Structure formats: structure tokens, C-alpha cells
Amino acid sequence: MNKTAAAKEKKTREPLFHIVKKSGIVWWKAWLIRIAAVIAALMVVAVITLVMTGQNPLEMYKAMLDGAVGNSTRTWNLLQDTALLLLVALAVTPAFKMRFWNIGAQGQVLAGVLATTACLRYFTDKLPTPLLFVVMILCAILAGAVWAVIPSIFKAYLNTNETLFTLMMNYIAINLVAFFCFRWSKNSGNDVIGLINRKSKVGWLPEIGGNKFLLIVLTVAVLTVVSFIYLKYSKHGYELSVVGESENTARYIGINVKSVVIRTVILSGAICGLAGFLLVSGVHHTMTTEVEGGRGFTAIIVSWMAHFNPFYMILTSFLIVFMEKGAIQVASSKNLQLDDNFSSIVIGIIILFIIGCEFFINYKIKFKSKNKEEEALKQ
Amino acid sequence: MDRIPAIELKNITKTFGKIVANHNVSLSVNRGEILAILGENGSGKTTLMNMISGIYFPDSGHILIDGEEVVIKSPKDSFDYGVGMIHQHFKLVDVLSAAENIVLGLKGKYNLKEASAEVSRIASQYGFEIDPAKKIYEMSVSEKQTVEIIKVLYRGADILILDEPTAVLTPQETSKLFAILRRMRDDGKAIVIITHKLHEVLSLSDRVAVLRKGEYICTLETKDATEASLTEAMVGKKVALNIDRAEPKDPEDRLVIKDLDCVNREGAKVLDDVTFTARSGEILGIAGIAGSGQRELLEAIAGLQHVQSGEIVYNDPKTGKVENLRDKTPMQIRQLGVRLSFVPEDRLGMGLVGNMDIIDNMMLRSYRKGKSAFLQRKEPRDLANEIIKSLEVVTPSASTPVRRLSGGNVQKVLVGREIASTPTVLMAAYPVRGLDINSSYMIYNLLNQQKENGVAVIFVGEDLDVLLELCDRILVIGSGKVTGLVNARTATKEEIGLLMTKSSAENEEGGANNE
Numbered sequence A: 001m002n003k004t005a006a007a008k009e010k011k012t013r014e015p016l017f018h019i020v021k022k023s024g025i026v027w028w029k030a031w032l033i034r035i036a037a038v039i040a041a042l043m044v045v046a047v048i049t050l051v052m053t054g055q056n057p058l059e060m061y062k063a064m065l066d067g068a069v070g071n072s073t074r075t076w077n078l079l080q081d082t083a084l085l086l087l088v089a090l091a092v093t094p095a096f097k098m099r100f101w102n103i104g105a106q107g108q109v110l111a112g113v114l115a116t117t118a119c120l121r122y123f124t125d126k127l128p129t130p131l132l133f134v135v136m137i138l139c140a141i142l143a144g145a146v147w148a149v150i151p152s153i154f155k156a157y158l159n160t161n162e163t164l165f166t167l168m169m170n171y172i173a174i175n176l177v178a179f180f181c182f183r184w185s186k187n188s189g190n191d192v193i194g195l196i197n198r199k200s201k202v203g204w205l206p207e208i209g210g211n212k213f214l215l216i217v218l219t220v221a222v223l224t225v226v227s228f229i230y231l232k233y234s235k236h237g238y239e240l241s242v243v244g245e246s247e248n249t250a251r252y253i254g255i256n257v258k259s260v261v262i263r264t265v266i267l268s269g270a271i272c273g274l275a276g277f278l279l280v281s282g283v284h285h286t287m288t289t290e291v292e293g294g295r296g297f298t299a300i301i302v303s304w305m306a307h308f309n310p311f312y313m314i315l316t317s318f319l320i321v322f323m324e325k326g327a328i329q330v331a332s333s334k335n336l337q338l339d340d341n342f343s344s345i346v347i348g349i350i351i352l353f354i355i356g357c358e359f360f361i362n363y364k365i366k367f368k369s370k371n372k373e374e375e376a377l378k379q
Numbered sequence B: 001m002d003r004i005p006a007i008e009l010k011n012i013t014k015t016f017g018k019i020v021a022n023h024n025v026s027l028s029v030n031r032g033e034i035l036a037i038l039g040e041n042g043s044g045k046t047t048l049m050n051m052i053s054g055i056y057f058p059d060s061g062h063i064l065i066d067g068e069e070v071v072i073k074s075p076k077d078s079f080d081y082g083v084g085m086i087h088q089h090f091k092l093v094d095v096l097s098a099a100e101n102i103v104l105g106l107k108g109k110y111n112l113k114e115a116s117a118e119v120s121r122i123a124s125q126y127g128f129e130i131d132p133a134k135k136i137y138e139m140s141v142s143e144k145q146t147v148e149i150i151k152v153l154y155r156g157a158d159i160l161i162l163d164e165p166t167a168v169l170t171p172q173e174t175s176k177l178f179a180i181l182r183r184m185r186d187d188g189k190a191i192v193i194i195t196h197k198l199h200e201v202l203s204l205s206d207r208v209a210v211l212r213k214g215e216y217i218c219t220l221e222t223k224d225a226t227e228a229s230l231t232e233a234m235v236g237k238k239v240a241l242n243i244d245r246a247e248p249k250d251p252e253d254r255l256v257i258k259d260l261d262c263v264n265r266e267g268a269k270v271l272d273d274v275t276f277t278a279r280s281g282e283i284l285g286i287a288g289i290a291g292s293g294q295r296e297l298l299e300a301i302a303g304l305q306h307v308q309s310g311e312i313v314y315n316d317p318k319t320g321k322v323e324n325l326r327d328k329t330p331m332q333i334r335q336l337g338v339r340l341s342f343v344p345e346d347r348l349g350m351g352l353v354g355n356m357d358i359i360d361n362m363m364l365r366s367y368r369k370g371k372s373a374f375l376q377r378k379e380p381r382d383l384a385n386e387i388i389k390s391l392e393v394v395t396p397s398a399s400t401p402v403r404r405l406s407g408g409n410v411q412k413v414l415v416g417r418e419i420a421s422t423p424t425v426l427m428a429a430y431p432v433r434g435l436d437i438n439s440s441y442m443i444y445n446l447l448n449q450q451k452e453n454g455v456a457v458i459f460v461g462e463d464l465d466v467l468l469e470l471c472d473r474i475l476v477i478g479s480g481k482v483t484g485l486v487n488a489r490t491a492t493k494e495e496i497g498l499l500m501t502k503s504s505a506e507n508e509e510g511g512a513n514n515e
């Protein structure tokens, strides 16, 4: 037993601390920890900025704030982009909750973009405006849903890997969009479609009280509440959680697993399609391969960070968009000699802290020696 | 006692939030000794052992190994002290072979051939039967357990902790395991075993430590203990351990199974011409060696297993209609108005959702009720609270995830839910597996009540004494065939034991004669 003896010598010392899983935490404490994490991240970033670049970190934070909420247009832009990211996050959530690893939101959004653009091109003159909107919305939703349902059918009936499949569907969508950009560009050769109905603005999402951002923000706000209710209080939402947790249990209580999978993924795709419609009709009024803006992937982070809770997603999507906007300003500010690579480092550090702080929400660290001292004091 | 104990625990306390799983527990086990740990469900046995094996860290208290205080921070530390634990739930990699699983996670290079040879040597030393090259997914539960035990022996463990190892074994497998454990004890190893079966405690252990609600109660010398004294120490009061068996009241044929054939995914025949009738107001026991087709039989009836041929006929007591349930999905069966309840063997994998709370688990059966697209949580909440109260489920609240409950309490939640839907047929597969004496009798009583309410109860059990005491008739199956149907009031254990092995014995002889 030499081995054991050696081990003993090594390990009779009390560990400095040990990690204990918490059995639950009051919500406000959890938020306190999260806020503390953001503050800690800002401080770490400040030090790094100072040491690495010699720039004034306060100056940098000012630029960030300025970029995000510096004037009312920027603030509204921030809100609109938050809403759009949130919408895609709402779309991926039901599928992820069901453990269907749909990373094809990008493709599904682009399908919606393509459908909307096609409607604008072919129906502007043929349909009265209200009907045009109905057709655009329906086509976008349908396109997104179709883009999602194909992998889900293969998953349900042939058990193919949905992650790879949805990824491939992304590439197809991107290239389809590129192809139609080429086809529909006015002077073929430069592949740029340009603003559609630039003069008449037909098929452009209407402004509310002169504010062109408000309608998108309101739509997404409503959908957030609806999503929350759907996931938590509807029978469908319950079924998809059961399928996600255990397919065997789902089958045991008589849930038709295949149809739940397909139904849920259609829902995901449909919301993505709607996001595609909003991007074209409400924001860009044109189609490029870039309009999706990477939201399909960022949305996954938004959804996970919020533990699939739509209300928390408001915060996580806001945070990410806020930092992105700030980072752009930092990179372009004349007072600072920082480029967008550095902004990305900043964003990375802050997100790392926020994800990392979940550890302190779920676990607590107990310092052994301290407890002993306390005990001794008590006696 | 002048010997230095292999393990000594002093004033160990462990809490999970508000739950006190262990409070000031002190006990010890010597080398060359088997210590049994006894306690009701949720009394903190597993938690206590997990602190020795490095899964949890005590809030306070001391652990001494060979008289020296140690600090066990991780399972690796625990291994280094020569402690090996076989958990309630196995931790093996399915697609790897036995030998690969055994060397998995070991530092440095290893030679699989040498490892296999060493495995075979350990096996022959203690009398295990194992094929090092066999893949885990091809193994029976008992074979998997053998792999787990050899794994810790291979790593040089001389203190063995087994958490309810017999819960999943047949009587034959259990006695084999016990022979091995005795050999290890005689070899000077210290062994701790957790089990709910008192006769096992009495036949195997040298001393018994009793826990109750997280507190250490006492340690008894096994030779001075009886079933009654152990139960009393465990529960804290005298308990009557008997089952009242009423005569069936006007039994009617409720479920008629005819010539059922069924093959599994690999194409092997798992049910072969199974024919029997389950009657209302009666408990039909199903006895057989584990894996003889019991699971497939119940799953076929529940609509979860595809059937090759045969009939599953249900006679509706209300309408008098006759329905064939064969190849119907669980949903279609319910739509026919058949109130079939099923307590499956795999509680958290099939009957319940571990990450959902008790209320949402209650809802699994009832959420479809009503036309609304939305859930109704009031009724399930009331039901959850009622079950917690009437079945004495130990839980912080109805909104605790089921996965956090101890094994016995998980089962109470499941059985409670299945009974709550007022079934006409109730199937239960090993419903008392892992349950303490008190909870087991509570489940038996519940089954009896169902029977008296006119339910056709099908009870798949492993303890022949219980089957004989609880059931009205016992159907014996062996290798997917019905090998006998006996009257439980007159049959003997030997008779059933013989029937259980009949078909497999025939197979060994070439399956020629049929008496």
C-alpha cells in the first residue's frame, strides 16, 4: 500500500476551499451576481485597455455609450436591432428546448428575405398595398417554415443529423440569395439590387407617428410575450419540453414524437421567415447576402444565455447589440486609436464574464479554514 | 475493538440547501468485515457514501482511513486511498468493451491485452464470470455490475462500497454476488453495502449501521439482529409487515392476451406465444428471471412495443365493448377509453421527466384534458400535494424537480400518479425496486386497494416471497415463453423457481422435449 501512503501524505492538508452546488438561489441575488459580473468585466477591460493600448478606458466606455445611445436615431437603431435579434432568438428557442439543434436560422431568415423580395418585385404593381403585405408576410413565413421543415422531416423519419443538415441548408439559402441578387440586379454585372420601390415606398413597413422603428419593436414585444406564454402555459409548449427531456417518456404518455418535432421546427422556421420579412420590408428594402447579419448564430447565444426564457432574452439580446453598436463607435472614434479587433476583444471579455458568472449562481465556494475560525470564535 | 478501522466517519454533516441529508453521522468499518447500511428512502445513505467516494464534500466532520484523517476532494482522491464505489446508476460507456471500460480514464499507457489478462485474473480469483471483450450494450444489468466491480478492483481498491447492488439482480445473481463479496471479505477487504432487503442484510453482513432521517441511530451486530429489530431501528416504531390478501370479488376477464409474439431490435424472439388473461379484482403476478420478456410484454400491452402476431383484447367493463389493442399507439388506446396505467421499470427514463417538478409530472397524464390550448396547472398541483401527503413523499415542495428526490420518493410520485387516473388495468414493473420496507408495504397496500376497487392488476416482481403473499395467480415466464400459471395461495417458492428456469433448461438440452 505504498501508493496509498504517498497519497495520504499529499492530501491530509485541508483544501483551501471546496465547491458546493447551490440548491436554489433567490432571484435578486442571482441578478446581483450578474450585475457584479458586468462591473468586474468592465474593470478588467479597463485594465487591459490601459496596459495594452495606453488608451484611456473611460474614453473608450464613453465612445461605447455614445455609439449605442448617443442620439435618438442611435437609440432607436439599438432598439430595432435588439428586437430583430430577439425575434430570431425567439425563433430558435422552441427547437432548442426540444433538443433539436437547429443552427439553420440563418438560412431560414434568408428564405424569408428571398420570398419577401420576390413578392415585392413581382406583385408591387399587381396587388393593392394591404394585400401585398399579407402576401409578403405569408410567403416569408412559408419560406422560412419550408426551409426548416425539410431537415426536420429527415430527422423524424430517417434520424439524420439535424445540425449538419440545417447548416447545409444555410449554404443553399445564401447561394440562392446570391443567385437572385445577380438575376434581379438592374444592370446585370454588379449584383446589386438597390432599394426596391425607392420613390413610391410601396411595400415598405409603415411608420407609426413618424417613427420607422416603432412597428418592429412593438411586433417583437408582442411576440416575446406570446412566446413566453406558448412555452410555459400551452399544451404544445409542454409537449415539446417533454420530448426534449425524454423521448421515451413522451412516447409512454402517447405524444406523437415525430409530429411534435416537425410542428415545433415549422414554428421555428416560420418565425425566422417573419424576421426575414421585417429585415427587407422594415429595414433594408433590398436584398443582399448580408442582410441577415449573422443573427442566426448570435441568436443561439442569446437564447442559451437566457436559459430559453423569452423575457431574459430581452436582456441578453439588448446587451449583445448594445456592445456591438458601442464597439463600432469605438473602432471609428477619432479620439481613440483602437480598431474593431480590439472592440471584439472587449465584447468577448464581457460575454465571458457574463457566462462565467452563472457558475457563481449555481455553485458556491466554501472556504474551509474560515469556517473553522468562525466556529472557534463562536465558542 | 483494538483494530484500526479501514474507514471511520466522525460527526459528518452534509446539507443541500435547507435539506439536511446527514447530521452528525459517525460510523466505522473494519478490514475483513461487511458492514450493511440500512435506512428508509431519503435517510442519507447514498449521500454519506458519496462523501467517501469524493462526489460530495462534507460540510463538517472528519473522515479517517486506517486511522489517519484524510481529505477527499474528488473521486480520484478516493481511488488513491483505495476506496471504490459501485453506484446505484452505472457509469459505463455503452459502445466500449468491458476491458476498455475498465482501463478508461487510467493514467499512462495501457496494453489492452495485458489489461484483459489482469481482468481475467481478478475474475478467477473471486469467481466473477466476465468476457473482457464483450461490449457493454450487449450486457445484462448483472454483467454491467460485474464490470463496475472489477473496474474498482483493477484500480487496487481494498475498500468497496456498493449502493443497492442487489436492487437489479435476480435471486440467483444475488447469491453469486454475495459469494464473491464473502470471498473478498475473507481476503481482508472492507466492504460496505447498502440494501433495503432485510434478509440480505441478515445473511451477508457482520454488522449493520442504521440511519434514520439523516441521523445515525445505532450499529447492531448482525448475529443479534432480526428482521423485526432492524425494522424497528430503521423506522423508529414497530411496524406490521404483512399483506392482507382479499379474495377476488366477481372477477371478469379484463385483458385477454392470445399467442403474442414479439421480436426485439436485433431480431431475437423476446415473446413467444404468450397467452394469459388478467381479471378484474385480482392481482396477477408475473415471475421470471430478469430479462425474460417481462418488459416487452408490458410495453406491448401499453402500445410501446411492436407485436409480430397475436391479440391483446380488452373488455370494457362499462360499455361491454371488446377492443383489440394490438398495434395501437398509447394515444389510440386512450382514445378508445381504455384506462390503462403503467408503472414502467425505468422510472426517470420513461415514467417521469427528471428535470420537471412534481406538478408538471402529474400533468403528463392529464394535460390533454379539455379543449383549451393551454395547460391547467391547478388540478395537477392539487393532485401533487395530495400524493405528497397521502404517500408521505419526502420533498421540499411540489415544485421540486423529481430528479432531486430519493429513489423511493420518485417511485411514490410515479405510482401515485398512475393510480390517480382511476385505471381499469394497472401494470407495475418492479414497483418496489429500491424502496425501503415501509414504502414497499405502502405500495403493496396501494396495489391491494386497486384490486379491491375492481382493477385488473398486473404485477411484475422479483421477490418470490412477496409474489406469493400478494398475488392471486402467478404467471411464470422463461425466455419469453409462458412456463406455468399457478395459484399463489397454494404454490411454493420451489415450484415457481423450477418453472422460471424450465424453458432455459430445455434450451440447453437442445429444446427437444416438452414433457
Ligand SMILES: Nc1ncnc2c1ncn2[C@@H]1O[C@H](COP(=O)(O)OP(=O)(O)OP(=O)(O)O)[C@@H](O)[C@H]1O
Residues within 6 Å of the ligand: A023, B016, B019, B020, B021, B039, B040, B041, B042, B043, B044, B045, B046, B047, B048, B394, B404, B405, B406, B407, B408, B409, B434, B436
Ligand atoms: N444533489 C442533491 N440536491 C438536493 N438534495 C439532495 C441531493 N442528493 C440528495 N438529496 C436529498 O438528501 C436526502 C438524502 O438522500 P439520499 O439519496 O442520500 O438518500 P438514500 O438514503 O440513499 O435514499 P434511497 O434509499 O431512496 O436511495 C434526500 O432527502 C434527498 O432528497
Ligand SMILES: [Mg+2]
Residues within 6 Å of the ligand: B045, B046, B047, B088, B163, B406, B407
Ligand atoms: Mg440511495
